[in-house]
Amino acid sequence: MAQFIIRRIMYSVVTLFILSGTIFLIVRLTGDPVALMAEASARPEDLERVRHLWGLDRSWPVQYVTFMQNALQGELGKSFNYRLPVSELYFQRLPNSLTLGLAATLISLLIGIPAGIISAVKVNTAWDNVAKGVALLGLSIPGFWLGLVLILVFSVWLRWLPTSGSGDWRHVVMPALALGWYFAASMLRLTRSSMLEVLGSEYIKLARLKGLPDFVVIAMHAFKNALIPVFTLAGVNMVVMVNAAVIIEVIFAWPGIGRLLYEGIFQRDFPLVQGVVIMAGFMIVGINLVVDILYAFIDPRIRLSR
Amino acid sequence: MKCPRFEAQSVFRLLAVVLILIAGASTVLMFSSRAGAAAKGKLTLAWHAGFASRWLDPQEHDGTATPDNFFTAIHDALIKNQGTQLFDHPALAERFTIAPDSKSATFTLRKGTKFHNGDPVTPQDVKFSYENYRGSKADVFKKKTERVEIVDDRTVRFVFKEPFLDFAILFGTANVAGPAWVVPEKYYKQVGPDAFKQKPVGAGPYKLVRHEPGVKVEMEAFDGYYRPVNVKQLVMISVPEAATRVAMLERGEADIIYNVPGELINKVGKLPGVTLAPVLSGSFFVEFPGFQDPKNPFHDKRVREAVSLAVDRRGMNQAETAGMGKPTGNWINDDVQYAIEWPEFPRNVEKAKQLLREAGYPNGFDVDWVTPLPAFYSRGERLISQLREVGIRGRLQTMERGIFFQRLQGGLKEFPGTQIILHGVRIAGSWSFWYEGYFKCGGFSSRDRICVKDLDGKFDQYERSINPAERKKLAEEIQRAILENYYLVPVFRHAFVNAIGPRVVLQKWQDVFPTITTGYAYPWEEIKVKD
Numbered sequence: 001m002a003q004f005i006i007r008r009i010m011y012s013v014v015t016l017f018i019l020s021g022t023i024f025l026i027v028r029l030t031g032d033p034v035a036l037m038a039e040a041s042a043r044p045e046d047l048e049r050v051r052h053l054w055g056l057d058r059s060w061p062v063q064y065v066t067f068m069q070n071a072l073q074g075e076l077g078k079s080f081n082y083r084l085p086v087s088e089l090y091f092q093r094l095p096n097s098l099t100l101g102l103a104a105t106l107i108s109l110l111i112g113i114p115a116g117i118i119s120a121v122k123v124n125t126a127w128d129n130v131a132k133g134v135a136l137l138g139l140s141i142p143g144f145w146l147g148l149v150l151i152l153v154f155s156v157w158l159r160w161l162p163t164s165g166s167g168d169w170r171h172v173v174m175p176a177l178a179l180g181w182y183f184a185a186s187m188l189r190l191t192r193s194s195m196l197e198v199l200g201s202e203y204i205k206l207a208r209l210k211g212l213p214d215f216v217v218i219a220m221h222a223f224k225n226a227l228i229p230v231f232t233l234a235g236v237n238m239v240v241m242v243n244a245a246v247i248i249e250v251i252f253a254w255p256g257i258g259r260l261l262y263e264g265i266f267q268r269d270f271p272l273v274q275g276v277v278i279m280a281g282f283m284i285v286g287i288n289l290v291v292d293i294l295y296a297f298i299d300p301r302i303r304l305s306r
Numbered sequence: 307m308k309c310p311r312f313e314a315q316s317v318f319r320l321l322a323v324v325l326i327l328i329a330g331a332s333t334v335l336m337f338s339s340r341a342g343a344a345a346k347g348k349l350t351l352a353w354h355a356g357f358a359s360r361w362l363d364p365q366e367h368d369g370t371a372t373p374d375n376f377f378t379a380i381h382d383a384l385i386k387n388q389g390t391q392l393f394d395h396p397a398l399a400e401r402f403t404i405a406p407d408s409k410s411a412t413f414t415l416r417k418g419t420k421f422h423n424g425d426p427v428t429p430q431d432v433k434f435s436y437e438n439y440r441g442s443k444a445d446v447f448k449k450k451t452e453r454v455e456i457v458d459d460r461t462v463r464f465v466f467k468e469p470f471l472d473f474a475i476l477f478g479t480a481n482v483a484g485p486a487w488v489v490p491e492k493y494y495k496q497v498g499p500d501a502f503k504q505k506p507v508g509a510g511p512y513k514l515v516r517h518e519p520g521v522k523v524e525m526e527a528f529d530g531y532y533r534p535v536n537v538k539q540l541v542m543i544s545v546p547e548a549a550t551r552v553a554m555l556e557r558g559e560a561d562i563i564y565n566v567p568g569e570l571i572n573k574v575g576k577l578p579g580v581t582l583a584p585v586l587s588g589s590f591f592v593e594f595p596g597f598q599d600p601k602n603p604f605h606d607k608r609v610r611e612a613v614s615l616a617v618d619r620r621g622m623n624q625a626e627t628a629g630m631g632k633p634t635g636n637w638i639n640d641d642v643q644y645a646i647e648w649p650e651f652p653r654n655v656e657k658a659k660q661l662l663r664e665a666g667y668p669n670g671f672d673v674d675w676v677t678p679l680p681a682f683y684s685r686g687e688r689l690i691s692q693l694r695e696v697g698i699r700g701r702l703q704t705m706e707r708g709i710f711f712q713r714l715q716g717g718l719k720e721f722p723g724t725q726i727i728l729h730g731v732r733i734a735g736s737w738s739f740w741y742e743g744y745f746k747c748g749g750f751s752s753r754d755r756i757c758v759k760d761l762d763g764k765f766d767q768y769e770r771s772i773n774p775a776e777r778k779k780l781a782e783e784i785q786r787a788i789l790e791n792y793y794l795v796p797v798f799r800h801a802f803v804n805a806i807g808p809r810v811v812l813q814k815w816q817d818v819f820p821t822i823t824t825g826y827a828y829p830w831e832e833i834k835v836k837d
Contacts, residue, residue, distance in 0.1 A: 151549070253547070268708055
């Protein structure tokens, strides 16, 4: 088991190392951030001064080594535009993103799981068709469109909710709904397929033969086993929602990490983009590591086969 | 009974006492009614972009137009652009003089001005702000300045190594450079530049209450400001999505929104109580990279003129800004020093075709790429379709904004063959900044794409001259030559369309956007909201 854990940790470290190099290169391939300031009356001297201030006058290898040295000490560099450490900016925005991510996850679970179960239990009926329709809509309606429609209906016409920003619970409702809607669809599909697989298994047939009521068979025997992949997906989804809800956060002017990433990309704030991506990668890799270890702990075949 | 006898001296004494009392009462009233004491209400401004914290520090002014929104709220300058004054509105300085030989400039500070932390604004702060300035055009100021002298407790003098004729215009135009903006030396040194950007202290009409980097800046009227401040709370919120900003305006969550895009202008214009503020902004004009090469079709003046005749300026303005922009005759905005007035160029497709025939292109010719300023791609498409009418066939090239500017700086090698660039530019201050950036051979943006030696020679003469009359004459000559030869073809002035909600007091939109050198709503202290 210890060997398995060490191996998985090493894989994770290598993954993060590759990620750091990739994102370092990709942001630099987008061009010179100082060029974005080169409007109107800027002078070459002004731009050189900014390049020097931002450390962009050094070679890429030197920049990368500095970045990695700082990252290993837990420091992700200083944002060009905010002149604040990226980690500070990240953790300033994290509570907002966690709030939104949790609310959206809750919505996706509340919609996706019951609908998925109904769809699986009532397979090939009108219920199933409605659920499949909901899933199709959820996956195909763009988040920005849904967000704008929600603003129009609930803010402008009904005047029930504020249009944007953060504050009390009313500010969370629309962005969480717009964000959770998409993930509810994927949750629904996964719950449905997982339930169908479980419902077709021998032990469920045995439970039915024993004369257990349908509710007990579904709730006590099938549902519990079908939930494992659903919750695994929910965990990964939540990390994505926390770190990359770019469009929804922009539409609702939600001050989260997704918007921070958007601002970083838009303004070519290299340290900011690198930092947010590394943090998101760290979370995803970390969650996968924990899940792998838990799986291996529960099921010895996994640790023996890998 | 004896009537009291009033002697003239006693009467004057009594009058003097009364006058002093009246003056005292007026002063008390004036002070009690000025600044924060009389300020009331809240003004919320929804922005179209994210906030960069560096915009809160004038010491690192990046030379773009956006930071002046924050400077004019939190900070104050000795002189600045305000209303119709291009650069010389007296602010922290109650007056200033430029020496006849332009080798020094002397500023006298207002009495009793203070920073938000209560420290007085002193000539030492002015000296520090100037000498420590490291933003846009810092090298120009440093190169030309010999020393900064503190003459007395209210007077400061900048002494130059050579005549510095553009000093006042560079110094006082907020959207060009920032050394005129005074920061408190003691506080700045105490907290350092990065912390200053998070919690700036200035001498402006609003003091910072809360700053969420990139998201929101909350400010409150400063009691100690020398002008009345009408609104108590000023909140600037970054809302990148235009439709969300419009919804905020509609719901009354925002009082002013910046940048209403073309597709929403009609909707916003019909909202009850909402006023559109179409501020004239950047100038759009056509450039022919490398036209000086005899093999380039645009080398022939007739071809360049044909392009001008093919451009439907009014149609472009109508389609792109709902007619709120302005078809122009000059490629340089008329709100800068020495810009000349020029009549709108006509559209005449037949004459354009005839000129092309005369130039040896009876069937027109192909242009490799037409590249508009990102993200004004639809303007590029319209230009292509208008040019096609006369036989000039082009393809649209779209680029990410940063790449576009990077390629401009790369010069002609980035625009090989036959190309057209549709620029959109706004530069405040002087016409010479436009020439220097977008026309001069080796200029920052023009690089080697444009090289007209005789005009560059005249421009050098302009730069060397210390005679204002001669400079004006040269400036006009150069501009005329560019327009008469169609070296650049002006199209129209873009309208930066903003919207003002019903809570803001106004007769006309210019009451809220009175400063002609910017697209933004300052001076903030003058804006009023209804109870």
